[in-house]
Amino acid sequence: MSRNETVTADRVARQLAGDVNPLATHLANRYVGPAPLPPVAIVTATPRKLKWFELEQILKPVRELEDTSSLTRIWEHESGPVATLVHGVGGPSADRLLITAMMQGVRTFIRIGTCGLLEPGATIGTVVVAEEATSDDTTFQWYLDALERDGRPVRNKPFAAASTEYVDTAVNALPAELEQGRVVRGRAFSTSLIFREGPETAVHYRELGCAAADMEAGTVLASAQWYRLPAVALLVGRDHITEGGFHTDERERFAEGVQAIRTALDALIPVAQAAAARVASER
Ligand SMILES: O=P(O)(O)O[C@H]1O[C@H](CO)[C@@H](O)[C@H]1O
Numbered sequence: 001m002s003r004n005e006t007v008t009a010d011r012v013a014r015q016l017a018g019d020v021n022p023l024a025t026h027l028a029n030r031y032v033g034p035a036p037l038p039p040v041a042i043v044t045a046t047p048r049k050l051k052w053f054e055l056e057q058i059l060k061p062v063r064e065l066e067d068t069s070s071l072t073r074i075w076e077h078e079s080g081p082v083a084t085l086v087h088g089v090g091g092p093s094a095d096r097l098l099i100t101a102m103m104q105g106v107r108t109f110i111r112i113g114t115c116g117l118l119e120p121g122a123t124i125g126t127v128v129v130a131e132e133a134t135s136d137d138t139t140f141q142w143y144l145d146a147l148e149r150d151g152r153p154v155r156n157k158p159f160a161a162a163s164t165e166y167v168d169t170a171v172n173a174l175p176a177e178l179e180q181g182r183v184v185r186g187r188a189f190s191t192s193l194i195f196r197e198g199p200e201t202a203v204h205y206r207e208l209g210c211a212a213a214d215m216e217a218g219t220v221l222a223s224a225q226w227y228r229l230p231a232v233a234l235l236v237g238r239d240h241i242t243e244g245g246f247h248t249d250e251r252e253r254f255a256e257g258v259q260a261i262r263t264a265l266d267a268l269i270p271v272a273q274a275a276a277a278r279v280a281s282e283r
């Protein structure tokens with residue numbers, strides 16, 4: 001059996017074949033490159049941010065797939081191969097990437113990125129390990145409704161959950177110097193309306209119990225739950241939504257958060273390799 005046939009034969013491939021339209025098949029190569037992609041993918045919104053994370057400190061570059069919308073790069077971690085994929089900004093863009101990446105063999109997603117902080121007085125560079133996320137966008141709502149119709153609703157509506165194993169691994173790996181409130185295991189709100197945020201939206205997010213706002217974690221976690229894949233989002237606080245203050249004011253703090261996420265990733269990738277292999281073995 002060729003590797004490509006293996007990708008198309010598993011449980012996730014069958015679910016995808018039953019619920020996405022032929023356009024996704026038509027576009028998969030262009031978006032993410034040909035199958036098989038590594039089963040573990042690290043995803044973020046923009047190539048510029050991906051550079052900030054300096055993943056070459058923990059991964060060995062192998063090759064770049066030419067001319068893909070997600071600028072797919074293949075890397076080698078000591079635990080196995082990893083892809084980095086740029087999912088674009090917002091839930092719909094992330095959803096396009098997630099689906100096509102799954103079609104090409106990805107079986108787990110680790111989103112890394114930046115977020116706005118909601119807790120008054122939180123330090124720029126605070127790391128939020130999103131164990132749950134919700135969103136105001138249509139892709140997130142589609143997954144929430146689909147899960148409901150399928151008889152497996154999210155446990156804490158309207159929040160989709162991350163893999164507990166990933167959250168525990170990431171939190172335990174975060175360097176000790178980031179303790180004292182700079183590591184938050186909590187909820188994220190993913191918005192389509194970043195430039196409409198202000199004190200009132202922040203109150204709303206906080207009332208929902210959120211510590212951070214980004215634009216994609218909700219869709220990443222909800223999509224993963226729909227396809228029964230493990231996923232998590234590791235976010236570093238880049239600005240304050242209510243008080244002003246940006247990473248450009250506190251570069252060192254921000255850099256510490258970025259470095260902490262890299263440390264967490266290094267511990268998380270082997271766990272993700274094992275989890276993705278389990279998913280890929282499901283028939
Ligand atoms: O750091 P990234 O992944 O770009 O994520 C955050 O930054 C962008 C907004 O400027 C959105 O994509 C948001 O989710």
Ligand SMILES: O=c1cc[nH]c(=O)[nH]1
Nearest residue numbers: 115116194213214215
């Ligand atoms: O990245 C984001 C998303 C929403 N709000 C923010 O402040 N930052």
